Amino acid sequence: MYIIPGPSSQVLAGNVAHAMQCRLAGTEFFRFPDGEQYLRVPDIDDHVVIIQSTPADSDYITLLQLIDACDAAGRIDVVIPYFGYARQDRRFKQGESVSARALARAITADRVFTINVHNRGVLQHFDADAADLDAAPVIGAHLASMKTETDGSDNPVIIAPDKGAIELVRSVAEYLGADFDYIEKTRLSGDDVAIKTKKLDVAGKDVVILDDIISTGGTIVKTSDLLRENGADRVFAACIHPVLARNAATRIFSAGIEGIMATDTLDRSVSVISVAQLIADAI
Numbered sequence: 001m002y003i004i005p006g007p008s009s010q011v012l013a014g015n016v017a018h019a020m021q022c023r024l025a026g027t028e029f030f031r032f033p034d035g036e037q038y039l040r041v042p043d044i045d046d047h048v049v050i051i052q053s054t055p056a057d058s059d060y061i062t063l064l065q066l067i068d069a070c071d072a073a074g075r076i077d078v079v080i081p082y083f084g085y086a087r088q089d090r091r092f093k094q095g096e097s098v099s100a101r102a103l104a105r106a107i108t109a110d111r112v113f114t115i116n117v118h119n120r121g122v123l124q125h126f127d128a129d130a131a132d133l134d135a136a137p138v139i140g141a142h143l144a145s146m147k148t149e150t151d152g153s154d155n156p157v158i159i160a161p162d163k164g165a166i167e168l169v170r171s172v173a174e175y176l177g178a179d180f181d182y183i184e185k186t187r188l189s190g191d192d193v194a195i196k197t198k199k200l201d202v203a204g205k206d207v208v209i210l211d212d213i214i215s216t217g218g219t220i221v222k223t224s225d226l227l228r229e230n231g232a233d234r235v236f237a238a239c240i241h242p243v244l245a246r247n248a249a250t251r252i253f254s255a256g257i258e259g260i261m262a263t264d265t266l267d268r269s270v271s272v273i274s275v276a277q278l279i280a281d282a283i
């Protein structure tokens with residue numbers, strides 16, 4: 001079995017190959033003068049595992065090229081740790097593209113794995129056996145180790161910044177034996193949200209705001225403001241997918257957040273929690 005590292009998931013793919021004690025294939029790619037990408041996988045095995053997140057359109061094209069380059073393999077597994085466009089999972093207005101469905105339909109493989117994809121409903125649209133892996137236990141284990149490394153006192157309260165994050169937050173809180181709560185959010189625009197004022201039992205406590213994605217950071221900042229109004233002590237931000245678009249990290253730190261922690265579904269400086277073993281176990 002060969003692990004085929006997509007350019008957007010090189011570190012994660014390397015760690016999966018290490019965890020599975022299997023070979024990491026080489027890939028060659030460059031851009032032609034007109035901007036089109038050339039891609040070659042010179043050496044493949046009968047079973048290949050392609051690992052490529054798709055935060056940008058070009059990453060998605062690369063993924064299609066990788067699958068095509070490996071078409072002589074007897075078995076192709078595709079891991080899309082961060083599946084871009086997943087939030088456009090339905091038609092919010094008449095005539096819109098259901099982008100998540102459109103992109104999923106174009107992926108053909110034997111198996112597809114995503115990680116905490118925004119809406120698991122998208123899995124039915126892949127032309128493959130598709131499964132979503134849950135990184136909640138990995139996040140829970142990381143938070144538990146942080147607690148041990150610091151003063152070992154009380155668990156933090158885990159907060160879901162919208163209803164969509166409740167299941168993830170519940171799961172991590174149960175792992176830790178911690179309290180959790182949620183707030184209600186309305187999206188106003190691509191980078192602005194409104195949240196409903198709510199009484200939260202966080203006075204004097206450490207809090208972790210946990211979401212599936214941090215994109216512009218607007219959701220984290222507004223949630224943090226509410227937590228401060230409720231007397232929270234230290235506030236941390238955590239997520240599965242650290243998209244961190246534009247100046248998101250600055251916005252978050254400027255709001256007084258102590259730290260950002262995320263998994264390595266996207267290769268960012270805050271990606272301190274690895275999902276490599278989770279992927280290795282699934283494969």
Ligand code: R5P
Nearest residue numbers: 211213214215216217218219
């Ligand atoms: C949306 O439903 C997602 O779960 C996240 O809450 C959202 O992507 C966060 O976006 P932002 O960081 O731009 O507020």
